Amino acid sequence: MVKVLLCLYDGGKHAQDVPALLGTTENELGIRKWLEDQGHTLVTTSDKEGPNSVFEKELVDAEVIITTPFHPGYLTPERLAKAKNLKIAITAGIGSDHVDLPAANKTNGGITVAEVTGSNVVSVAEHVVMTILVLLRNFVPAHEQVAKGNWDVAAVAKQEYDLEGKVVGTVAVGRIGERVLRRLKPFGCKELLYFDYQPLSADKEAEIGCRRVDSLEEMLAQCDVVTINCPLHEKTQGLFNKELISKMKPGSYLVNTARGAIVVKEDVAAALKSGHLAGYGGDVWFPQPAPADHPLRTAVNPFGFGNAMTPHMSGTSLDAQKRYADGTKAILESYLTGKHDYRPEDLIVYGGDWATKSYGQRDKVNKQ
Amino acid sequence: MVKVLLCLYDGGKHAQDVPALLGTTENELGIRKWLEDQGHTLVTTSDKEGPNSVFEKELVDAEVIITTPFHPGYLTPERLAKAKNLKIAITAGIGSDHVDLPAANKTNGGITVAEVTGSNVVSVAEHVVMTILVLLRNFVPAHEQVAKGNWDVAAVAKQEYDLEGKVVGTVAVGRIGERVLRRLKPFGCKELLYFDYQPLSADKEAEIGCRRVDSLEEMLAQCDVVTINCPLHEKTQGLFNKELISKMKPGSYLVNTARGAIVVKEDVAAALKSGHLAGYGGDVWFPQPAPADHPLRTAVNPFGFGNAMTPHMSGTSLDAQKRYADGTKAILESYLTGKHDYRPEDLIVYGGDWATKSYGQRDKVNKQ
Numbered sequence: 003m004v005k006v007l008l009c010l011y012d013g014g015k016h017a018q019d020v021p022a023l024l025g026t027t028e029n030e031l032g033i034r035k036w037l038e039d040q041g042h043t044l045v046t047t048s049d050k051e052g053p054n055s056v057f058e059k060e061l062v063d064a065e066v067i068i069t070t071p072f073h074p075g076y077l078t079p080e081r082l083a084k085a086k087n088l089k090i091a092i093t094a095g096i097g098s099d100h101v102d103l104p105a106a107n108k109t110n111g112g113i114t115v116a117e118v119t120g121s122n123v124v125s126v127a128e129h130v131v132m133t134i135l136v137l138l139r140n141f142v143p144a145h146e147q148v149a150k151g152n153w154d155v156a157a158v159a160k161q162e163y164d165l166e167g168k169v170v171g172t173v174a175v176g177r178i179g180e181r182v183l184r185r186l187k188p189f190g191c192k193e194l195l196y197f198d199y200q201p202l203s204a205d206k207e208a209e210i211g212c213r214r215v216d217s218l219e220e221m222l223a224q225c226d227v228v229t230i231n232c233p234l235h236e237k238t239q240g241l242f243n244k245e246l247i248s249k250m251k252p253g254s255y256l257v258n259t260a261r262g263a264i265v266v267k268e269d270v271a272a273a274l275k276s277g278h279l280a281g282y283g284g285d286v287w288f289p290q291p292a293p294a295d296h297p298l299r300t301a302v303n304p305f306g307f308g309n310a311m312t313p314h315m316s317g318t319s320l321d322a323q324k325r326y327a328d329g330t331k332a333i334l335e336s337y338l339t340g341k342h343d344y345r346p347e348d349l350i351v352y353g354g355d356w357a358t359k360s361y362g363q364r365d366k367v368n369k370q
Numbered sequence: 371m372v373k374v375l376l377c378l379y380d381g382g383k384h385a386q387d388v389p390a391l392l393g394t395t396e397n398e399l400g401i402r403k404w405l406e407d408q409g410h411t412l413v414t415t416s417d418k419e420g421p422n423s424v425f426e427k428e429l430v431d432a433e434v435i436i437t438t439p440f441h442p443g444y445l446t447p448e449r450l451a452k453a454k455n456l457k458i459a460i461t462a463g464i465g466s467d468h469v470d471l472p473a474a475n476k477t478n479g480g481i482t483v484a485e486v487t488g489s490n491v492v493s494v495a496e497h498v499v500m501t502i503l504v505l506l507r508n509f510v511p512a513h514e515q516v517a518k519g520n521w522d523v524a525a526v527a528k529q530e531y532d533l534e535g536k537v538v539g540t541v542a543v544g545r546i547g548e549r550v551l552r553r554l555k556p557f558g559c560k561e562l563l564y565f566d567y568q569p570l571s572a573d574k575e576a577e578i579g580c581r582r583v584d585s586l587e588e589m590l591a592q593c594d595v596v597t598i599n600c601p602l603h604e605k606t607q608g609l610f611n612k613e614l615i616s617k618m619k620p621g622s623y624l625v626n627t628a629r630g631a632i633v634v635k636e637d638v639a640a641a642l643k644s645g646h647l648a649g650y651g652g653d654v655w656f657p658q659p660a661p662a663d664h665p666l667r668t669a670v671n672p673f674g675f676g677n678a679m680t681p682h683m684s685g686t687s688l689d690a691q692k693r694y695a696d697g698t699k700a701i702l703e704s705y706l707t708g709k710h711d712y713r714p715e716d717l718i719v720y721g722g723d724w725a726t727k728s729y730g731q732r733d734k735v736n737k738q
Contacts (some may be wrong), residue, residue, distance in 0.1 A: 013524035019673075020528040072523050124534045124558065132507055135500035139687065144653075144680035145510060148667050153659035155440050155681050156381035160388040164689040166492045184556045190492065285512075291521035299516050305387075312512035313523050319507065321532040 004338060005087070006037060007064035008046040009057050009075030010094075022320045024327040025070055031094060031327040033334065040338065050075045061085045066337065068092045068330060072314045074100035074290065082109040090337050093117035094330040095317050096126075098350045099234040099261060112354025114337075118329030119347040120177065122317030126259050127181035129285060129316030130229050134170070134186075136310045137255045137281035138163045138227070143307050161280065161307050171195035171225040173218065173241075174232035175202055178259075182229055183210050197221045219249045227255045230284075234261035244269040247279065255281040255308075259316050262288035271301035274308055283310025290314055372706060373455070374405060375432035376414040377425050377443030378462075390688045392695040393438055399462060399695040401702065408706065418443045429453045434705065436460045436698060440682045442468035442658065450477040458705050461485035462698040463685055464494075466718045467602040467629060480722025482705075486697030487715040488545065490685030494627050495549035497653060497684030498597050502538070502554075504678045505623045505649035506531045506595070511675050529648065529675050539563035539593040541586065541609075542600035543570055546627075550597055551578050565589045587617045595623045598652075602629035612637040615647065623649040623676075627684050630656035639669035642676055651678025658682055 013026030024031050027048050037044045045064070047056035050073070057075045061067060065087045069075040077091060082105045090113060091101050098117050106113050136142065144158040168191055172179040175196040183194050187210055194212035196202070201214050215221035222228060228250065232238050242256070242265040250256070256279055258265055267288070273279040280303055287296060291313070302309050317326075329348070336344050349357035381394030392399050395416050405412045413432070415424035418441070425443045429435060433455045437443040445459060450473045458481060459469050466485050474481050504510065512526040536559055540547040543564040551562050555578060562580035564570070569582050583589035590596060596618065600606050610624070610633040618624070624647055626633055635656070641647040648671055655664060659681070670677050685694075697716070704712050717725035 011523050013528075014522075016522075016524040016528040023524055023528055025527075026524050125532050128503060128533055128557065129507060132500065132503035132509060135496060136504065136509065139497060139500055139684075141500060141504065141678075141680060142513060144683055145678065148660070148679050148681055149677070151662035151667060153681055154382075154384075155379050155683050155686060156384040156391055156394050158681065159393075159683050159686045159688070159691070160381075160384040160391055162683060162687040164493050164687050165496055167689065187556060188552045189496065292516070294519035299519060309517070310509075310513065311516050312509060313516055313521055313526065315512055315523050315527050315530060316507075318523060318527045319530040319532050320527070321535065323527070 003041045003043065004065045005043045005045065005063055006066040006068065006334075007057070007060045008044060009050050009067070009069040009073065010046065010048060011070070011073035012048045020320070022323065024323040025072065025094065025318055031068070031330055033327075033331055036331070042338070048073060058084075061088070063087050065089050066092065066334065068094055069100065070094045070318070070326070071097040071100065072290070072318050077101040077106070079105035082106060082113075085109065088113050090114040090116065092330055092333050094326045095322075096120075096122055097233065097261065101350075103351055103356075106351050107354050107356075112351070114352050115350040116333050116344060116348045117350060118326045118333070119345070121326040121329050122319075122322040123177040123181055125319045125322040126178050126316045127185060130178070130182045130231070130257055130259050131185045133257045133259070133283040133310050134227050134229065134255070135165060137257070137283050137308065138165050138168070140307055142310060161305055166190040167192050168226040169193045169195065169224050170227040170229065171197065171215070171221045173228065173230045174198050176231065179229070179231035180206075180210070182231060183212050187211055193224070195221050195225065219246070222246070222250045225251060225254055227257065230256070230258040230260045230264055232260055232264070234263055238264050240264070240266050242266065242270065244272070247273045250279065252278055253280045255279065255283075258282070258284035258286055260286060262286040262290070262292075267296065267298050271297040274301045274303050277304045279303070279308070281308030281310060285312045285314050285316045287314065371409045371411065372433045373411045373413065373431055374434040374436065374702075375425070375428045376412060377418050377435070377437040377441065378414065378416060379438070379441035380416045388688070390691065392691040393440065393462065393686055399436070399698055401695075401699055404699070410706070416441060426452075429456070431455050433457050434460065434702065436462055437468065438462045438686070438694070439465040439468065440658070440686050445469040445474070447473035450474060450481075453477065456481050458482040458484065460698055460701050462694045463690075464488075464490055465601065465629065469718075471719055471724075474719050475722050475724070480719070482720050483718040484701050484712060484716045485718060486694045486701070487713070489694040489697050490687075490690040491545040491549055493687045493690040494546050494684045495553055498546070498550045498599070498625055498627050499553045501625045501627070501651040501678050502595050502597065502623070503533060505625070505651050505676065506533050506536070508675055510678060529673055534558040535560050536594040537561045537563065537592050538595040538597065539565065539583070539589045541596065541598045542566050543580075544599060547597070547599035548574070548578070550599060551580050555579055561592070563589050563593065587614070590614070590618045593619060593622055595625065598624070598626040598628045598632055600628055600632070602631055606632050608632070608634050610634065610638065612640070615641045618647065620646055621648045623647065623651070626650070626652035626654055628654060630654040630658065630660075635664065635666050639665040642669045642671050645672045647671070647676070649676030649678060653680045653682050653684045655682065
């Protein structure tokens with residue numbers, strides 16, 4: 003019989019209000035009864051930081067650990083060394099950078115790391131398009147104005163633009179980046195650009211109407227809007243620092259729904275303050291939950307505009323929660339039945355080796 | 371030599387900060403020097419309400435009156451009767467419902483009413499798509515949460531949905547409605563519906579992937595999201611009242627960027643309060659500017675969510691301001707040179723008769 007450790011965010015009264023909030027400690031992805039009926043044990047917690055956390059105490063004899071990117075139970079080399087029974091770490095969602103993957107490849111002869119590929123790519127792509135429009139059209143101060151009882155169109159129209167006619171570029175054109183470009187196609191942008199080591203096929207480029215740019219800096223210099231859609235790894239950590247941001251077009255917008263640690267938060271805040279960036283938005287932070295004094299909670303441009311941040315929620319819409327709960331259950335079933343008939347695209351590391359190029363085949367991942 | 375009366379919103383320091391804010395009393399659509407160099411007179415004001423307003427006093431001898439939908443100088447039958455010299459009323463933007471069109475047809479032998487067709491259809495369509503995403507993805511409370519220093523994903527994910535898989539319908543599929551549907555196409559909605567007396571061609575329907583529904587009530591019953599894109603006239607004024615809203619799907623969303631008077635504001639607020647509507651958003655109000663106690667400034671659903679209102683700004687992005695300033699100048703030039711070579715699509719009433727079917731051939735328009 004198997005011990006499963008599940009790390010989710012607390013839903014509190016919201017989880018009672020809305021049973022479809024499956025990704026909460028209360029609703030437990032809907033797997034408790036199903037697991038217990040088979041004689042397995044489920045321990046669920048949101049308490050994940052530090053050596054005295056429930057997560058750290060319970061992982062010593064857990065065979066399966068499940069967490070989400072929204073409230074990740076980090077699996078550092080130190081924690082992996084303690085997890086003597088661990089066989090599989092499942093991400094209920096997409097993005098397994100909370101697991102030290104090189105260490106996972108060496109833990110207990112190589113644990114499996116799997117995620118529910120595709121479960122929230124659409125949700126995130128929608129959040130990106132929303133954030134681009136919210137920033138360009140200056141929605142936040144406009145909404146705040148009417149909520150406060152004021153009326154001053156000029157005060158918000160002074161930095162309101164159309165998306166039509168602008169140049170938008172994505173850093174990486176994987177499952178999410180490509181979906182962002184497809185959704186932008188009918189908006190009549192001046193150009194849709196991408197930077198990626200792996201080009202789209204010529205057919206796809208023609209269908210979407212986008213163009214690859216060889217160098218990241220060259221792309222950034224042309225873009226009114228940049229959207230980050232690459233995984234976090236040693237080459238992307240801290241990528242958007244002061245120096246790279248200085249290559250961006252003055253007055254441009256940056257949207258990050260990938261991972262918080264891909265940007266240097268102080269450098270983004272400074273670029274907003276100077277007006278070099280007109281806006282920054284997205285839903286990812288480092289660490290998560292973001293501390294109350296995280297600079298990107300309140301960073302704004304010289305007009306007081308340009309912040310479109312949310313908590314990490316883009317991939318946890320109620321529609322996405324159903325998909326990642328279903329997908330997690332499928333991975334669990336593959337494991338518990340001993341069939342190991344996983345969907346190949348769900349496997350990140352397997353059998354002591356990388357199963358995907360998105361994260362792997364690198365020396366060091368997740369230094370932070 | 372001609373007297374031109376121009377009614378715009380005040381830009382204050384914002385107009386100085388941003389010279390591209392052309393639609394302000396300070397920047398005057400960029401036409402003052404051009405008019406004065408030809409010997410004409412320009413009087414500009416934002417003071418438009420009541421018999422002692424500058425607008426009402428100056429209109430008695432104005433030959434040309436220009437205003438915008440964002441801060442409209444209303445031309446009622448009483449005001450038109452006073453405007454003995456008036457020959458042409460120009461809307462710097464789209465939507466001439468602030469002019470009593472039947473009365474205009476009888477004023478001084480029939481004045482010309484013209485607007486800058488197309489000048490902001492894209493801007494408004496973008497605002498619609500943004501508002502749909504903001505409502506479905508529950509952006510407003512999520513952004514407020516991080517700005518306040520909190521972190522509670524469940525508290526906002528509890529009413530966060532994807533647009534993918536939802537049914538969206540537009541009331542009218544004119545220049546804006548069609549552009550909304552085209553922008554929604556790649557989002558993978560379950561269905562895109564429209565209600566309009568004039569169907570799209572079969573080719574366009576196939577291209578967009580949308581379907582006409584014969585009755586408005588039948589369409590509303592199927593929609594997760596309804597977007598209003600019809601002009602205001604006697605058949606649409608107060609259209610979304612308690613009774614019609616009750617035909618909408620419980621928990622659905624309503625977006626109105628057309629005109630405020632198309633909905634009964636108290637009925638919308640009540641439907642939000644009961645949760646029958648999950649959200650309401652858009653940028654149009656009646657009257658404008660909205661009074662500080664307008665119920666739709668603060669109306670929310672039982673979770674405290676579902677308000678995505680802004681001041682009337684969708685069509686007044688800086689990109690749109692350039693287009694409607696250019697278009698207004700072109701109409702003025704057609705008039706002042708005596709050529710009257712207007713773009714046919716810009717004419718609303720001309721020569722004492724309706725020039726468009728969008729508003730006209732009705733007994734009473736703009737009762738309110």
